[in-house]
Amino acid sequence: MSSAGEGLSRPLPEQVRLNVVDLAAQVLGSMPAALVPPPLRNIAKFDPRKRAKLGSAPIAAQLENDKEFREAVAEAVEKGWPELAASLAEGTVPPAADPVVVAAAAYLMRPPGWPDMVEAARADLEQVAAAAEGNAQEQTVTRLREQLAAQKSSSKEEIERVREQLKAARAENADLRRKLHDARERAKAADHRATELDHEAHAALESKAAASGALEAELRRLKERLADVERQLEASRRAAREGRSIEDARIRVLLDALQDASAGLRRELALPTTIHRPADSVVGASAEGSGVRVPARALADDDPQLLDQILALPQVHLIIDGYNVTKTGYGTLTLADQRARLMTALAGLVAQTRIEVTVVFDGAELNSHVAVNAPRGVRVIFSPHGQIADDMIRQLVRAEPAGRAVAVVSSDREVADSVRKMSARPVSSALLLRRLGRA
Structure with missing residues (x-):
């Protein structure tokens, strides 16, 4: 929230800005509809829990530019914290008061010297933030030292365990090498036999492929032709069904509309029962005067x-x-x-x-x-x-x-x-x- 032209050289601290917007959102929900500023009328309809979050920027801008709205919020602050309001009006800040609340109330009420009160609250908040950051860093260093010591102890135990596992693995590796040599010899014999069987199977497959290749090609060609014919037939049937259904529905709806319209037209053109001859209507018109009937005006979209x-x-x-x-x-x-x-x-x-x-x-x-x-x-x-x-x-x-x-x-x-x-x-x-x- 900027305050150019109102006495502040910098924007409000974020905590103070959020507090001011929250106070304004609460007041906005309780204001009569006629007194709600036009830019905030849609925001006033929001759920109370979402009003400050979703309408933060418009509310802040309205507080900055609309003196009457800000004074309405300030009046609510004076009713909620009368002692704080009285102290600020006298130009004094209660020592035990929350800096955020003091800065928010000073910004809204605008007592003498209110920019200094906001800047003092800003300094207090920055000091508290710096102290909190320092404590967090000290706690982080202590925690890291403890983690390092625990890691060193755990690493020693892990090294000893890995050494024992390495000894056992070396012994197991020697035994596996002997077994691997025997398995390789058996694999060579099995591979030689598999090669012989593969040659025999390859020859059999070539013979079978030569015998069935022509038949499979012809079968695929026939299946493709059959599938094309079925798709064309189904498409023709669907087009015929849909076209007939849509046209029937359109014709029926149009005929019903024409029938009702013709019936209404007959009722509109029915002659009065008191007129027995065409000349009677001329006489009646002359007796009633020569006024002209004005056609009904076209209705507007909101009529x-x-x-x-x-x-x-x-x-x-x-x-x-x-x-x-x-x-x-x-x-x-x-x-x-x-x-x-x-x-x-x-x-x-x-x-x-x-x-x-x-x-x-x-x-x-x-x-x-x-x-x-x-x-x-x-x-x-x-x-x-x-x-x-x-x-x-x-x-x-x-x-x-x-x-x-x-x-x-x-x-x-x-x-x-x-x-x-x-x-x-x-x-x-x-x-x-x-x-x-x-x-």
């Missing part, structure tokens, strides 16, 4: 009515970026709890609207299969290894037939821009969370 209108479209397909929604709405939960909570909320939405819903989770980092209790009508997909959820979402949009209504729920701008180019309607995660809250 609460946008999602309701999308869900009312016939055969709409709602594709959801799972973790983008859960981390926006309840990111403090574990990933398993986030998935369970989203599935519970979507069950009510599907029951009300009867729409098709697909939720895509990023599964690239998963080491094993994850079981998800998906409600009826909700399809759950984890992206495979090497592929992110964003790519799966784009693949799902491309799979839909042209003309079907598709909406993608994600606050990722890159995802929103890409699916908009594919004629899908992007929807922010906040709108879906608001709609689920109403459901």
Whole structure:
């Protein structure tokens, strides 16, 4: 932590800096949300144990540059250590006080002469560190001397033991040499016999190879041809099955969407029952005045009515970026709890609207299969290894037939821009969370 312009020529000692940041982190967690400095609002949401560690640099910078925040922390210090605060305000340092606490309180409260108090604490800490280092060196030298003496004693005993082993090894070596000579003679005889047998076996193998070589070559050629034919046949069958299945699914979804859209159009164009003749409508219009009906305005991406209108479209397909929604709405939960909570909320939405819903989770980092209790009508997909959820979402949009209504729920701008180019309607995660809250 630098203090240029505030009276210190050097940064705070590391122990003092850590103490100041820890005090500020505690105060930050208890401050009202409206009073939390904007740069620290995200850090204030951290777990108390992680706030000082993960937000150390931003907290230190805010203390240095934000006088009001520093004074709020100093006020907490005055309440926690009133006697120490009173002494520092009078310009005196209690002799028995911890130098780290004194320096931290002086830095925050800024009493008269506070830079001298910090420098005095720095000198005390350096003196304590030097003394501790000297004691550690003395202890190390003593321990090494003891280890050297023990090593010398152990070495003498080891030398005597090795000498005894050497004598026994020499005697055993002489006996082994005699046995080795006998074994060599037997090995020579066995090697001569093995050479004769090897010649005989080689001749037999050559004869057998000459007889079966042509047959094996022909058999390999036939097997390769059979394998090629089987692979081509299986590829043709798979292509036929997949192509037929995908085309059938696309045609059926498109027909359902067209059927629902035509039914809605018939309802929208139905004439009022009070009009019996075309001329009656002209009379009615003249009687009511010559006003012009203003078309409905286009809805913005954050308009609460946008999602309701999308869900009312016939055969709409709602594709959801799972973790983008859960981390926006309840990111403090574990990933398993986030998935369970989203599935519970979507069950009510599907029951009300009867729409098709697909939720895509990023599964690239998963080491094993994850079981998800998906409600009826909700399809759950984890992206495979090497592929992110964003790519799966784009693949799902491309799979839909042209003309079907598709909406993608994600606050990722890159995802929103890409699916908009594919004629899908992007929807922010906040709108879906608001709609689920109403459901």
